[in-house]
Amino acid sequence: MRLADKKLSLEERLAADHFFERIGETDSLAVRRLVKVVNSRARSYFYSWEIERVAPYFQGCEVFFAVYGIGGNLTKEGERPDVDVMVVTNMRYKKGFMDDFETDGDFRGECRVEPLCRKIYYRFRSTMNFEITGKIPDNYNLGVTGGKCLITLTPFENGRKIDVVYVKSVMAKGSEFGKHNDQLFLSEKDFISKDIDAGGNQLPKVLLYRAKAEGNE
Secondary structure, eight states, X not given: XXXXXXXXXXXXXXXXXXXXXHHOHHHHHHHHHHHHHHHHHHHXXXXXXXXXXXXXXXXXXXXXXXXXXXXXXXXXOSOOSEEEEEEEEOOOBTTBSSEEOOOOSOSTTOSEEOHHHHHHHHHHTTTEEEEEESOOOOTTOBTTBSSEEEEEEEESSSSOEEEEEEEEOOOOTTOOTTOOOTTOOSSHHHHHHHOBOTTSOBOOOEEXXXXXXXXXX
């Protein structure tokens, strides 16, 4: 795997700056903290042995992490009651999409914890209430989930609620990796092509962060 340039283009940076300006200073700080969490998870993943173990799955495509601004702060006028963002990744581990490690017991008592959710929880637990709605996608639950869940971060004091739509690339158990389905995406471009409404139109979003590693041909 080869790390690719993750810098946003000038146009993407200007659009991101406009989104942060729209949501205000307090909420911008919270969203930027979330971006830092995703960046930390991406760096840990890209510099781990795991990325080499799963490299055969990504030949000719890429592993990526991205954060987008979405929702009413893009599409509607006036003050919105919350801030909507979307975190997207197709990271996977040798045995699926879950990291195998023991927790210290204070994150829902689970022994196998989705690694990015775990980082978000620990980063925000002192200032925000953390709640997951829906099932966190893993490698073999297509049909149980559409490939995404909702993480709601509600501040104890200042700021608005942040709804984080967490989208992961998933495939059905026993299916061939790379076989087309609406919940499987092998690159950022592939995800964007599938993030559409019922009429086939692109859903509005603003890129705030990306990181990717390209597989060998």
